[in-house]
Amino acid sequence: MSWLVQPTLVNEPFSDPGLFIDFRFGRRALLFDLGDLTPLSPRQLLRVTHGFVSHTHMDHFAGFDRLLRVCLHRAAPLHLVGPAGFADRVEHRLNSYTLNLLDAQSVDFAIIASEFNGAGFDRICEFRARKAFRRHDLPEALRSPGPLLDEDEFRIDGAMLDHGIPCLAFALTEKLRVNVWREGLRQLGLPVGPWLREAKRAVRQGAPDDRQISIRDDLSVPLGVLRQGALRTARGQKIAYIVDIAYHQRNVEKAIALARDADQLFIEAPFLQVDVDFAARRRHLTARQAGDIARRAHVARLIPFHFSARYREREDELRREAETAFSAASACDWTL
Ligand SMILES: [Zn+2]
Numbered sequence: 001m002s003w004l005v006q007p008t009l010v011n012e013p014f015s016d017p018g019l020f021i022d023f024r025f026g027r028r029a030l031l032f033d034l035g036d037l038t039p040l041s042p043r044q045l046l047r048v049t050h051g052f053v054s055h056t057h058m059d060h061f062a063g064f065d066r067l068l069r070v071c072l073h074r075a076a077p078l079h080l081v082g083p084a085g086f087a088d089r090v091e092h093r094l095n096s097y098t099l100n101l102l103d104a105q106s107v108d109f110a111i112i113a114s115e116f117n118g119a120g121f122d123r124i125c126e127f128r129a130r131k132a133f134r135r136h137d138l139p140e141a142l143r144s145p146g147p148l149l150d151e152d153e154f155r156i157d158g159a160m161l162d163h164g165i166p167c168l169a170f171a172l173t174e175k176l177r178v179n180v181w182r183e184g185l186r187q188l189g190l191p192v193g194p195w196l197r198e199a200k201r202a203v204r205q206g207a208p209d210d211r212q213i214s215i216r217d218d219l220s221v222p223l224g225v226l227r228q229g230a231l232r233t234a235r236g237q238k239i240a241y242i243v244d245i246a247y248h249q250r251n252v253e254k255a256i257a258l259a260r261d262a263d264q265l266f267i268e269a270p271f272l273q274v275d276v277d278f279a280a281r282r283r284h285l286t287a288r289q290a291g292d293i294a295r296r297a298h299v300a301r302l303i304p305f306h307f308s309a310r311y312r313e314r315e316d317e318l319r320r321e322a323e324t325a326f327s328a329a330s331a332c333d334w335t336l
Pocket residue numbers: 055057163244
């Protein structure tokens with residue numbers, strides 16, 4: 001089975017945090033956090049439809065400029081989501097530029113900045129190039145409660161955590177993986193083609209077996225035949241991303257709930273446990289705490305990152321500490 005998306009850390013673990021989530025098919029990508037985006041090519045950045053920003057400390061948001069620079073003449077909008085106060089931050093960044101060259105003939109690139117409170121959106125603002133990116137608040141009706149993003153093939157949930165300031169964590173869940181079994185297709189005498197996209201969508205949406213899938217003008221096949229002979233389904237993957245959180249019970253419970261049963265958990269592990277007091281003052285996790293959260297959330301794979309520069313020569317220790325806590329037996333639970 002092939003995944004819908006492929007997540008990759010933007011930088012090495014001592015540099016700015018950020019996850020580039022590339023879609024295997026279709027020219028599209030998502031970003032969790034907008035820190036230093038230098039390693040990403042313009043071609044990659046142009047695919048980004050949505051950027052989810054945990055909070056606007058510089059190492060999570062300084063890449064906004066580069067993303068704007070690359071996307072400025074793009075027709076498709078850029079959706080950005082952050083915690084309370086995020087729309088103001090976006091507005092300030094846009095206001096820092098001289099925009100006199102933008103006019104009614106410019107490509108009308110739009111940024112839609114939304115503020116998520118953990119359960120729904122408090123504010124959605126639009127900034128359009130043809131209006132020199134002046135802020136325009138969108139109507140109340142758009143602020144419905146629910147996940148951060150809900151599409152045919154995947155959903156993104158968010159949790160509001162505490163980092164001394166509000167900080168969002170994210171989880172992408174693929175709804176259902178639908179793959180084509182080529183041998184089955186051959187046995188049915190059907191060609192590979194764009195029609196398979198429609199067939200997969202119909203399966204994902206739970207369409208009935210008698211739904212006719214059009215292969216070409218003079219040929220269509222019931223979905224049930226494809227289901228039985230040429231399409232394979234499985235649970236989609238889940239990818240969670242948690243950075244910059246204090247280690248206290250409420251945070252940990254929310255983090256575990258968000259990351260539960262994830263196939264991959266990308267989680268900050270900035271400090272060693274020996275420096276736990278310093279980590280607590282900075283409202284960050286230790287590697288052991290990160291591994292503990294991963295274990296209690298029953299994730300399949302732990303990817304610790306966002307390491308503090310003070311351990312640049314001790315990366316192995318950070319990884320080992322996280323891994324040891326992750327693989328510890330449940331009996332070793334320590335209390336908060
Ligand atoms: Zn921070």
